Amino acid sequence: MLGTLAAGAVASGAIAATGCAPATTDDRSRDRSELLARELLGVDENGADLTLSYLKVLIDTGLPASAERKKIVVVGAGPAGLSAANLLADAGHQVTVLEANGSRTGGRVKTFRGVFTDPALYAEAGAMRLSSVHPMALALADKLGVRRRPFYSSDVLAETRTPPTPPVYYRSCTGEEWSNGPKQQYVPPPAAGRGLIRVNGTTVTRAEYTANPGAVHAGFGCRLTTSSSAALDTALRKAEVLQSESIERRVEGWTELLSAYENHSLRGYLMEQGWPKERIEAVGTLESVTARVRHSVIFPLVDHTMIPSDATYWELAGGMASLPDAMAKRLGPAILMSKRMTRLEQTDHGVRIWTTGETGDEASDGQPTGPAESFDADYAIVAIPLTAARFCTFDPPLSYDKRRAIIEMHHDAATKVLLEFKSRFWEQGPTGFRGGRCVTDAPNRSLYFPSHVEGSDGGVVLASYTFADEAMRWDSLTEGERIHFALAGMRELFGARVDSEFTGVGLTQSWVRARYALGEAAIPTPGQLHEHHIATRSVEGRVHFAGDHTSLNTAWIEGALESGVRAAIEIHRR
Known part of the structure; x- marks a missing residue:
C-alpha cells in the first residue's frame, strides 16, 4: 500500500511540472513523513488496518488460489523470504528459494545447537524474543506448532x-x-x-x-x-x-x-x-x-x-530458529542451499538470477563448489539485506533511489x-x-x-x-x-x-563479520529514514523486495514477516 501512496506523490510532482509552483522541501518532507506515519501505524490512506489484513492472510486465509501460475524465485531464506514463499506456493505458484548459506535457513534468526558439552542446551546467536505487540510472529509460531x-x-x-x-x-x-x-x-x-x-x-x-x-x-x-x-x-x-x-x-x-x-x-x-x-x-x-x-x-x-x-x-522452545525451521520444512525441496546470488537480470518478460555455489556457512571462507548457475522466473523477491545486495549486479541497474539506499543505509554492528x-x-x-x-x-x-x-x-x-x-x-x-x-x-x-x-x-x-548478513539490522542515522526507507521497499520492474529493513519494525521478526506478506500480495496481484 505504501507503493500506491508513493505513486500518488510522484503524480503530484507531475502536476507541478505543468505550471503549478513546485512543492517546497518542507512540503515533500511532510508528505514523506505522512507515508512513514501510515506505515508505522499499519494503516492505509483509506483508514484500513494493514496489520489486521496481513495477519488474516498469514494465519487464516492465505492468498486466494491463483488463476495464473507464476514462476517465482525468492532470494534469501530468512523469515521474510520463507513467509512470502510459503504464501505464494500455497496459492499455487511455482516457487524456488535460493539461500546462500549452506548449513541453515533463518537469516539473522540463528540458534546454536549441538555445540555445548550438554546436548540439551542451546543459545541464541541472533533474535532471542518476540513481543506481545507483534501478533504475526506469535500467531505464526502457534499455527506451526512451535511452543x-x-x-x-x-x-x-x-x-x-x-x-x-x-x-x-x-x-x-x-x-x-x-x-x-x-x-x-x-x-x-x-x-x-x-x-x-x-x-x-x-x-x-x-x-x-x-x-x-x-x-x-x-x-x-x-x-x-x-x-x-x-x-x-x-x-x-x-x-x-x-x-x-x-x-x-x-x-x-x-x-x-x-x-x-x-x-x-x-x-x-x-x-x-x-x-x-x-x-x-x-x-x-x-x-x-x-x-x-x-x-x-x-x-x-x-x-x-x-x-x-x-x-x-x-x-x-528449542530456540528461535524453530520458527524458520518450521517454515522451511513446509517448502522442502523448493529451497536450494549454497546458492548465493551474484547477478540479477530482468526484461519486460522475466527475470534471470545467477548464483555461485559455496561451501559452509556465513562464518566460512566461502570457497566455490562449482560453476555459476542461473534460474529463470516471471518475478523475483529479493529478501536479503541491503548490505548483501551491495555486492550483487543488477542489469539493468536499479533506480537511483534504490541504489542510494543500498549504498548509504546504515546497518549496525x-x-x-x-x-x-x-x-x-x-x-x-x-x-x-x-x-x-x-x-x-x-x-x-x-x-x-x-x-x-x-x-x-x-x-x-x-x-x-x-x-x-x-x-x-x-x-x-x-x-x-x-x-x-x-x-x-x-x-x-x-x-x-x-x-x-x-x-x-x-x-x-x-553479525558484521557474518558473510551473508554483513551487519545487524538497518538502524538509520539522522535523516536516513526519510531519505531512503521508501526506496528500500519500492518495486523495480519484476523485482520485489522484502526483509525487516523494508519495514518500520526493523530488527524484529515481526517486521520480516510483515514484509514477506506484503511482497507476496504484491506479486500475487500482478
Missing part, C-alpha cells in the same frame, strides 16, 4: 513457575478484534530485583538501585532521582497521548513527530530536552544505549511509544559472546534469580540469563551483548580473546566461581 514460553526481560525468583501461555490477541485501529483462542489475561510474575548493576566500581542489585537510584547516578556526576528507565521513557514517549485518539489523529501526530525529529540523533534530541551530558552518560550506560546515541532518534521514539511499558516477551556453565549458579541461594539481565560499564555491557532450561543442570549465559562501536571493538579480537574478556567481566560480577563453573565452551557471533 512459546515467557522471556523474562526482568529477573524473577528462581522458583517461579511458568505461567500458561495465552492466545494471541490483536485489536485493530478500526475496533475489530482478532484472536487465535479465547481471550485471556496474562499476568507476568513480579520482578525479583536481584539482577546486578556494576558501574563506576560499585555493584548493587536492581532492587537496591530502584530504592535509591540517585546513589548510583552520583557516580556519573548526575543529579537524577528517578530510575534511568523512567527518565528515558518520559523523554521518549512523546506520542503516548495519541494512543487513545482516532487513527487519523494518530497519523497526524506521528507525521508531526517524524517531520520535527527526522534529522535528530538520540543525543541531540535528549540535549534539546534539557538533558546535561552527565545524565546522557548515566542513562546511556544503565540502559545500554550509549553506543547508539548518534543514531536517529526515530526508532527509540517508536519503540518507547508503540511498545507499552507492560508489554510481555516470548521465546520459542551487533556482537554476542555466549558461555556455557556446569550449573546455573546465579539461580542458587537467597540471592538467586532467573532470567533478566545484568548491566556493567565493563566491556561486556549487557548480560542475559536464560529464562528456561529444560533437561539440564547447566545453562548458557549471554555474557556480552554489544552494539555499534562497542561491538566493533569485540569484533577486532580473536575468538579466544572474546571468550577470555567475557569471562573476566562475569568474574567481576559473580566472583571466582565462574571459573570453576565454566565448561570451557564459549561461542561468539559477530
Whole structure:
C-alpha cells in the first residue's frame, strides 16, 4: 500500500511540472513523513488496518488460489523470504528459494545447537524474543506448532513457575478484534530485583538501585532521582497521548513527530530536552544505549511509544530458529542451499538470477563448489539485506533511489559472546534469580540469563551483548580473546566461581563479520529514514523486495514477516 501512496506523490510532482509552483522541501518532507506515519501505524490512506489484513492472510486465509501460475524465485531464506514463499506456493505458484548459506535457513534468526558439552542446551546467536505487540510472529509460531514460553526481560525468583501461555490477541485501529483462542489475561510474575548493576566500581542489585537510584547516578556526576528507565521513557514517549485518539489523529501526530525529529540523533534530541551530558552518560550506560546515541532518534521514539511499558516477551522452545525451521520444512525441496546470488537480470518478460555455489556457512571462507548457475522466473523477491545486495549486479541497474539506499543505509554492528556453565549458579541461594539481565560499564555491557532450561543442570549465559562501536571493538579480537574478556567481566560480577563453573565452551557471533548478513539490522542515522526507507521497499520492474529493513519494525521478526506478506500480495496481484 505504501507503493500506491508513493505513486500518488510522484503524480503530484507531475502536476507541478505543468505550471503549478513546485512543492517546497518542507512540503515533500511532510508528505514523506505522512507515508512513514501510515506505515508505522499499519494503516492505509483509506483508514484500513494493514496489520489486521496481513495477519488474516498469514494465519487464516492465505492468498486466494491463483488463476495464473507464476514462476517465482525468492532470494534469501530468512523469515521474510520463507513467509512470502510459503504464501505464494500455497496459492499455487511455482516457487524456488535460493539461500546462500549452506548449513541453515533463518537469516539473522540463528540458534546454536549441538555445540555445548550438554546436548540439551542451546543459545541464541541472533533474535532471542518476540513481543506481545507483534501478533504475526506469535500467531505464526502457534499455527506451526512451535511452543512459546515467557522471556523474562526482568529477573524473577528462581522458583517461579511458568505461567500458561495465552492466545494471541490483536485489536485493530478500526475496533475489530482478532484472536487465535479465547481471550485471556496474562499476568507476568513480579520482578525479583536481584539482577546486578556494576558501574563506576560499585555493584548493587536492581532492587537496591530502584530504592535509591540517585546513589548510583552520583557516580556519573548526575543529579537524577528517578530510575534511568523512567527518565528515558518520559523523554521518549512523546506520542503516548495519541494512543487513545482516532487513527487519523494518530497519523497526524506521528507525521508531526517524524517531520520535527527526522534529522535528530538520540543525543541531540535528549540535549534539546534539557538533558546535561552527565545524565546522557548515566542513562546511556544503565540502559545500554550509549553506543547508539548518534543514531536517529526515530526508532527509540517508536519503540518507547508503540511498545507499552507492560508489554510481555516470548521465546520459542528449542530456540528461535524453530520458527524458520518450521517454515522451511513446509517448502522442502523448493529451497536450494549454497546458492548465493551474484547477478540479477530482468526484461519486460522475466527475470534471470545467477548464483555461485559455496561451501559452509556465513562464518566460512566461502570457497566455490562449482560453476555459476542461473534460474529463470516471471518475478523475483529479493529478501536479503541491503548490505548483501551491495555486492550483487543488477542489469539493468536499479533506480537511483534504490541504489542510494543500498549504498548509504546504515546497518549496525551487533556482537554476542555466549558461555556455557556446569550449573546455573546465579539461580542458587537467597540471592538467586532467573532470567533478566545484568548491566556493567565493563566491556561486556549487557548480560542475559536464560529464562528456561529444560533437561539440564547447566545453562548458557549471554555474557556480552554489544552494539555499534562497542561491538566493533569485540569484533577486532580473536575468538579466544572474546571468550577470555567475557569471562573476566562475569568474574567481576559473580566472583571466582565462574571459573570453576565454566565448561570451557564459549561461542561468539559477530553479525558484521557474518558473510551473508554483513551487519545487524538497518538502524538509520539522522535523516536516513526519510531519505531512503521508501526506496528500500519500492518495486523495480519484476523485482520485489522484502526483509525487516523494508519495514518500520526493523530488527524484529515481526517486521520480516510483515514484509514477506506484503511482497507476496504484491506479486500475487500482478
